[in-house]
Amino acid sequence: MKFNCVASATLWLAAWAVAGPAQQHDETLSRPKPLKHIPTFGLGTWLSEKSKVSDAVEYALTHGYNHIDAALIYGNEREVGKGITRSKVHRSDIWVTSKLWNADHRPDRVHEAIGKTISDLGVRYLDLYLMHWPVAFVPGGSGTELDNKTSILTTWRAMEDAVRAGLTRHIGISNFARADVEALLKEAKIKPYAHEFETHPYLQQQHFVDFHSDNGIKVIAYSPLANTNPTYDGNKPVAPIFEDPIWRDMAERKNCTVAQAVLGWGLQRGTVVIPKSVHKEYIKENLNARRVDFTEEEMQEIAAADKKVRFNDPGKGWGVRLFADLDDPTRLDGDEEVSEL
Numbered sequence: 361m362k363f364n365c366v367a368s369a370t371l372w373l374a375a376w377a378v379a380g381p382a383q384q385h386d387e388t389l390s391r392p393k394p395l396k397h398i399p400t401f402g403l404g405t406w407l408s409e410k411s412k413v414s415d416a417v418e419y420a421l422t423h424g425y426n427h428i429d430a431a432l433i434y435g436n437e438r439e440v441g442k443g444i445t446r447s448k449v450h451r452s453d454i455w456v457t458s459k460l461w462n463a464d465h466r467p468d469r470v471h472e473a474i475g476k477t478i479s480d481l482g483v484r485y486l487d488l489y490l491m492h493w494p495v496a497f498v499p500g501g502s503g504t505e506l507d508n509k510t511s512i513l514t515t516w517r518a519m520e521d522a523v524r525a526g527l528t529r530h531i532g533i534s535n536f537a538r539a540d541v542e543a544l545l546k547e548a549k550i551k552p553y554a555h556e557f558e559t560h561p562y563l564q565q566q567h568f569v570d571f572h573s574d575n576g577i578k579v580i581a582y583s584p585l586a587n588t589n590p591t592y593d594g595n596k597p598v599a600p601i602f603e604d605p606i607w608r609d610m611a612e613r614k615n616c617t618v619a620q621a622v623l624g625w626g627l628q629r630g631t632v633v634i635p636k637s638v639h640k641e642y643i644k645e646n647l648n649a650r651r652v653d654f655t656e657e658e659m660q661e662i663a664a665a666d667k668k669v670r671f672n673d674p675g676k677g678w679g680v681r682l683f684a685d686l687d688d689p690t691r692l693d694g695d696e697e698v699s700e701l
């Protein structure tokens with residue numbers, strides 16, 4: 361499908377004017393304002409089983425969450441959408457983020473991909489659409505064959521068109537190195553609203569977080585519970601954070617669980633946290649992280665315990681040096697071995 365921005369925008373704006381934004385879950389003709397800022401606490405959905413994620417999303421949205429982090433590549437957006445619909449929470453009271461997959465970086469495919477996501481999620485617009493990785497794959501190729509002809513800026517321009525067309529309120533990035541963010545900031549007509557990247561007590565990247573605050577870009581911390589995601593098992597020789605004596609001690613001091621302490625730290629440092637769970641008790645437990653706070657001395661203690669270990673890095677498999685100027689960058693064969701621990 362060719363992305364005809366003007367036609368698309370005209371159609372969208374006409375629909376908006378008649379119905380108001382996203383009346384999917386509320387048939388009133390009033391036009392409630394969507395959330396102004398990204399909520400600081402969201403529910404992650406990567407690896408959430410299709411059979412469980414609708415219940416998890418519905419439960420979260422009816423128990424204090426108002427932010428869902430989704431992605432086309434997670435393969436469960438239809439089920440996430442069912443949870444949103446079943447919650448009966450008004451669309452404008454929810455923040456929905458999704459992501460553009462690497463095989464959809466060509467401009468015509470950007471439009472198609474966001475259209476599919478919007479339709480699968482059962483919403484009329486997204487609050488935030490992220491470029492999932494700064495890496496383009498050849499569409500319909502081997503899956504991870506690199507498309508060196510489609511630049512980040514070309515894809516960004518198409519994402520800017522998606523904002524103009526009313527398909528998403530904001531656009532942003534994910535998994536970018538600092539140099540890539542700087543290059544994009546020089547050219548972007550619409551600035552990235554947020555950057556979603558891996559950061560937690562074992563990969564704090566405080567300078568990188570501060571760089572975003574200085575540039576007015578929100579940081580969404582993914583894998584906020586560090587190496588708790590089971591796919592990270594054995595990825596690096598680091599004991600599970602739930603067994604870490606520093607965090608067990610912090611949790612005891614705060615009279616909370618380790619998960620709450622870790623997430624509370626993520627919030628206190630100004631990042632948005634999006635822990636994933638399909639268990640009601642964890643979903644509820646995690647939200648109570650909002651009541652945890654640390655003294656300045658405790659924040660320094662935690663800062664000193666940074667391990668600078670990255671758990672999510674598909675760069676090697678793709679043959680791409682990711683995170684070049686950040687902690688624990690991708691090492692390709694032939695690169696000098698550097699000890700990370």
Ligand SMILES: NC(=O)c1ccc[n+]([C@@H]2O[C@H](COP(=O)([O-])OP(=O)(O)OC[C@H]3O[C@@H](n4cnc5c(N)ncnc54)[C@H](OP(=O)(O)O)[C@@H]3O)[C@@H](O)[C@H]2O)c1
Nearest residue numbers: 404405406582583584585588589619635636637638639642
């Ligand atoms: N932009 C990107 O490239 C990118 C990459 C990675 C992640 N993300 C986003 O970030 C979200 C969160 O990251 P993540 O899923 O990697 O890791 P995470 O949220 O840090 O950890 C998830 C794991 O922790 C478990 N868990 C959650 N709360 C718990 C608690 N209170 N006690 C014990 N275990 C608990 C979950 O179990 P159960 O599920 O079994 O309940 C799950 O196995 C993802 O779901 C996704 O939306 C984005």
